[in-house]
Amino acid sequence: MKIISSETMRDLDARTIANKRVASLELMERAGKQCSEQIELFCSQLAPHHKKRLIILCGPGNNGGDGFVIARYLTSKFEVKTYCTHKQDKLSPDAKTNSSKVSELCEFEASSQLLNKITEGDIIIDCLFGTGLNRALTGEYETLVNSINASQLPVISVDSPSGLLSDGQVPSAAIKATITLSIGLPKTSYFQNDGPAHVGSLINLDIGFSKDYITQAPSEGQAFFAQDAKKTLQSFTYNSHKYTRGQCLIIAGSELYNGAPIIAADSAAVSGAGMVILAHESLRTPQNPGIICLTKPPDIIKSHFFEKSQSVLIGPGIEINDKNKKLFTHLIKSDKALVIDASAIDLIADNKTLFPRNAPTIITPHAGELQRLAKGLNINHSDLSKAAQHIAQNLSIQVLLKGPQSKIYNEQGAFSYNTSGNWALSTAGSGDALAGIIASLWAKKDINYYEQAQLGCFIHGKSVDFYTGAKRSFTVDLFPSLISKVLHSLSPLA
Numbered sequence: 001m002k003i004i005s006s007e008t009m010r011d012l013d014a015r016t017i018a019n020k021r022v023a024s025l026e027l028m029e030r031a032g033k034q035c036s037e038q039i040e041l042f043c044s045q046l047a048p049h050h051k052k053r054l055i056i057l058c059g060p061g062n063n064g065g066d067g068f069v070i071a072r073y074l075t076s077k078f079e080v081k082t083y084c085t086h087k088q089d090k091l092s093p094d095a096k097t098n099s100s101k102v103s104e105l106c107e108f109e110a111s112s113q114l115l116n117k118i119t120e121g122d123i124i125i126d127c128l129f130g131t132g133l134n135r136a137l138t139g140e141y142e143t144l145v146n147s148i149n150a151s152q153l154p155v156i157s158v159d160s161p162s163g164l165l166s167d168g169q170v171p172s173a174a175i176k177a178t179i180t181l182s183i184g185l186p187k188t189s190y191f192q193n194d195g196p197a198h199v200g201s202l203i204n205l206d207i208g209f210s211k212d213y214i215t216q217a218p219s220e221g222q223a224f225f226a227q228d229a230k231k232t233l234q235s236f237t238y239n240s241h242k243y244t245r246g247q248c249l250i251i252a253g254s255e256l257y258n259g260a261p262i263i264a265a266d267s268a269a270v271s272g273a274g275m276v277i278l279a280h281e282s283l284r285t286p287q288n289p290g291i292i293c294l295t296k297p298p299d300i301i302k303s304h305f306f307e308k309s310q311s312v313l314i315g316p317g318i319e320i321n322d323k324n325k326k327l328f329t330h331l332i333k334s335d336k337a338l339v340i341d342a343s344a345i346d347l348i349a350d351n352k353t354l355f356p357r358n359a360p361t362i363i364t365p366h367a368g369e370l371q372r373l374a375k376g377l378n379i380n381h382s383d384l385s386k387a388a389q390h391i392a393q394n395l396s397i398q399v400l401l402k403g404p405q406s407k408i409y410n411e412q413g414a415f416s417y418n419t420s421g422n423w424a425l426s427t428a429g430s431g432d433a434l435a436g437i438i439a440s441l442w443a444k445k446d447i448n449y450y451e452q453a454q455l456g457c458f459i460h461g462k463s464v465d466f467y468t469g470a471k472r473s474f475t476v477d478l479f480p481s482l483i484s485k486v487l488h489s490l491s492p493l494a
């Protein structure tokens with residue numbers, strides 16, 4: 001999905017309204033309704049004893065207007081308190097209209113009391129400022145935002161965490177959101193400067209801007225959202241069988257790291273491939289008995305398992321020894337779609353003359369692995385994003401640079417941000433699941449490999465977004481069931 005500037009977003013709003021495609025109040029109604037659905041969904045995932053009392057904070061502009069619509073939709077379902085910073089007659093016209101529909105539920109001109117009020121609730125809905133914020137927050141706003149951040153309460157920001165400027169800078173204070181509900185299209189501020197540290201999980205809400213306006217809007221980059229995932233997830237036909245669904249081979253593990261292959265294989269098996277073959281070094285078995293396990297296979301490259309596989313994943317938990325070095329060179333020379341993860345990434349530099357390959361390749365490094373590879377290839381690695389782009393173009397491969405906002409570069413150096421996931425992913429074994437998911441999605445011929453890689457990264461992140469327990473208690477054995485939940489949310493036919 002296209003990322004646009006806040007200025008372009010305002011222009012899109014204005015054109016839509018001026019050309020009478022959709023009335024401004026109707027746009028606000030759609031925004032508020034969809035936000036309230038997402039808030040309800042968030043509440044449904046909380047522990048049963050959680051009181052779910054909502055505090056909606058509304059500013060003077062249309063961002064506040066969205067808040068009044070949300071209040072109207074949610075008041076019959078939750079205990080809702082709505083506070084507005086301004087008097088009703090000082091609000092923007094649409095905010096005023098919507099405030100009048102809930103005026104008996106709302107306290108106006110409440111700025112000075114807000115500090116005491118926020119702790120009367122359990123979830124804060126931030127509708128103070130959206131794309132109209134044009135300067136740093138000061139005075140009471142700055143104090144309020146700092147107190148909200150210190151409150152340890154979940155905050156759902158509508159369209160933008162209040163205080164985040166359109167270039168992603170936070171000159172004074174800004175809400176550190178748990179979730180940001182982006183209205184219309186994602187804005188540059190989410191991805192630049194201080195943006196990533198403030199937006200939390202991103203969800204984009206399509207409120208029905210006309211397709212031609214969106215096409216004409218200048219693009220500031222690409223990001224992958226649930227809407228993209230829905231379009232990219234392939235469906236299978238009634239006569240699918242295990243071979244048409246694809247076969248993927250996973251070469252992973254060592255005596256020491258014998259869990260990594262299990263996580264990768266179990267994640268691959270639930271992501272679409274009809275057959276998953278695991279070649280590994282220990283007697284440990286995956287959760288899924290359908291996975292074919294080859295323990296210490298003598299020469300996997302000569303086996304029919306290799307021949308029949310459309311994709312091969314190499315890396316999770318492998319030891320760098322002569323046998324694996326030789327195997328790696330064979331794989332690079334082969335015509336298989338390759339997913340290269342973990343310590344196998346370290347073997348690329350010695351094989352750099354074998355690139356570009358004749359088949360799609362993706363590497364999935366975290367920052368440290370990318371730095372090592374860049375060093376090995378004599379590429380400047382002071383700026384990791386530039387190094388990733390350089391490597392992608394030079395070797396003609398895809399590079400998935402893992403991090404809080406993972407980026408996926410294609411062979412031409414263009415990239416897209418992933419928008420799912422949270423810090424629960426920062427646990428050992430998480431990357432093995434990601435590599436397994438992508439290998440599974442790549443176990444097919446004639447697909448758009450770049451789109452499928454983005455889909456894989458999105459599914460992986462969304463799995464932990466769907467996890468309803470304490471984030472710190474998330475363990476990687478939960479990936480298979482969560483992946484299945486994510487896929488089902490993307491399509492009832494998944």
Ligand SMILES: NC(=O)C1=CN([C@@H]2O[C@H](COP(=O)(O)OP(=O)(O)OC[C@H]3O[C@@H](n4cnc5c(N)ncnc54)[C@H](O)[C@@H]3O)[C@@H](O)[C@H]2O)[C@@H](O)CC1
Nearest residue numbers: 013027028031061062063129130131132133134135136159
């Ligand atoms: N028709 C539309 O334009 C739609 C707008 N929508 C919502 O409206 C938002 C944009 O609305 P607006 O353009 O009214 O802008 P905002 O509601 O973001 O804020 C504008 C107001 O904040 C004041 N302000 C700006 N910076 C400030 C600061 N640092 N300290 C104190 N006050 C400050 C301005 O003077 C103005 O009164 C979007 O982010 C979105 O949430 C949605 O309802 C969809 C439709």
Ligand SMILES: [K+]
Nearest residue numbers: 126129158160
């Ligand atoms: K906001």
